[in-house]
Amino acid sequence: MKRRFVSNTSYTKVVIDDPKVIHAHHKQHKLARTTTAHAIGLLVTLVVLSVSTGSILRSLGRPSSPRRRPTAPRPPRKNLTLTNEFVSTFRDLLLRPVLNESDPVPFLLQNGQLLCRAPHKGQLRSLRARSLLEMISRGLSLHYHHSTLFSTEQSHEDMGLPVLLMNGDGMGCNVARHDEELPFPRLSWSIPSPQKHGGGWCHAVGMVSYEMWNAFHVTHDRHWTWDVTFERDERTYPWEEKIRKAVWRGTTTHEQTQFRESEFEDIPRAKLVKAGMNHPDVIDAGFTAFVERFEEDEEELAKKTNVAEFIPFVEQMKYKGVSLFWSCGLVDVLIIHMIATSRGKMSFFSSTEAFIDIDGNNWSARFVMLLCTNSVVIKVCCSFTK
Structure with missing residues (x-):
């Protein structure tokens, strides 16, 4: 049996074209080059997140196997503490019936679908989160994830990629003190400027702007409309x-x-x-x-x-x-x-x-x-x- 993130936890599918989640349903049309680039860029971000949390997936997704005597000593796992903190935080947020406005929103990318706890769907209906879900959904529909997103030694599609989304203005990084509340990767709408605050101390992963996605996806669904x-x-x-x-x-x-x-x-x-x-x-x-x-x-x-x-x-x-x-x-x-x-x-x-x-x-x-x-x-x- 494979171990799950939280035992006896039920998930609900995030339906991108559900009118309760998306207030406007767009007709099928030829993908604009710029919109496609945004979707691909978002998937690249998820690939980075997947690599950063790879040890989480391996530790939670692999079935247990008999112990074997190693032929050579294994190097220590450098990100063990980081991994444990991510798992602990993800589980804690997942079990909360109500999330605060400043809390990261937990969801899973599993078998080409976006899954979340039913009580958390409200947070994912906001303008910002909805834009992210649309970007991921568009990227998945282009099938780029088959060759890049799940290319580890054992497929993680069955157990899913855990994602934490910072849905508000904050990113969990304090630019005044140069420290952070969450020392592991999470998606956010911005990151500290490396020119002003240096790099390497904040684990937030910046995403494609929801403002630009809405502009391209709604107002400019084809690249030539910019010329007009x-x-x-x-x-x-x-x-x-x-x-x-x-x-x-x-x-x-x-x-x-x-x-x-x-x-x-x-x-x-x-x-x-x-x-x-x-x-x-x-x-x-x-x-x-x-x-x-x-x-x-x-x-x-x-x-x-x-x-x-x-x-x-x-x-x-x-x-x-x-x-x-x-x-x-x-x-x-x-x-x-x-x-x-x-x-x-x-x-x-x-x-x-x-x-x-x-x-x-x-x-x-x-x-x-x-x-x-x-x-x-x-x-x-x-x-x-x-």
């Missing part, structure tokens, strides 16, 4: 009619491990808005809402910062950034030049349309979408990457 979008945007917002400023809109979110105790003026986004207030001829930046710990002080804070109206995403392409240079720090944002074209100085960005992109609680989900517009994107040096 670009042509439309260029007609709607001609270059010569753009406003000569860089634009940003957002809320007062901020990364907790680094700025939990910071004053309002010291959080990165507040510094950006302050820079816009000091140089309104260059930057149009403003808060659309006060959230989290600053929500109660909205009336007082509104007097010292800039509160601005929400601007729809596409309408922000009316703005043209002029002569900006940013320092690389989580947002010690410094404007080195003012409108250089009017003062005869060399500019970093001269007569170019621009979005400003800056992290909030974690990574910036809209960054990849900004790169697909016909706008220049000014990316403030970040703590997280995808």
Whole structure:
């Protein structure tokens, strides 16, 4: 008999095209090259996860066999502690009737199907998790897993690949202290930036952006629709009619491990808005809402910062950034030049349309979408990457 992850634990199939799970059913169509690349990329991520947790699968999936006297001493198992912690955490989460918002969601990839505990289906119906399930399902339908995902000495298809999904903004890694709560691989929507925080200390495995998946899968289900979008945007917002400023809109979110105790003026986004207030001829930046710990002080804070109206995403392409240079720090944002074209100085960005992109609680989900517009994107040096 093969050993299972948890005895007497029942699983339910995660039905990708179930209307209760997926709110829109798409007609069958020819796979777009970009969508296929995303699905393959997600499977590559699962392959990495499979390799990282290979010892788990071997220890739980192999049938017991008679002991044999080894002909040579075996090397010690380096990941034994890591494996035991993963198994313990996976079992604990699997047995919970209710998961907290910050808890990783456990599920199995088994025989080409996605399985989860029935009480956990609610967590897998969220926008982010649903996008992941769609990506995996699309990849499995392409049959790439037959040659790569289960290529170990003994097939693990019968007992499944255990997966933990960090479904919220967090990834289990503290970038302020450079330590982590979960010292084993798990899927997350971002990882610490190796340029800013170094690498090798966080075991989170970054996934393909759910924002991009939704854009390709729903809005752009064929690659050529991007050309149509670009042509439309260029007609709607001609270059010569753009406003000569860089634009940003957002809320007062901020990364907790680094700025939990910071004053309002010291959080990165507040510094950006302050820079816009000091140089309104260059930057149009403003808060659309006060959230989290600053929500109660909205009336007082509104007097010292800039509160601005929400601007729809596409309408922000009316703005043209002029002569900006940013320092690389989580947002010690410094404007080195003012409108250089009017003062005869060399500019970093001269007569170019621009979005400003800056992290909030974690990574910036809209960054990849900004790169697909016909706008220049000014990316403030970040703590997280995808």
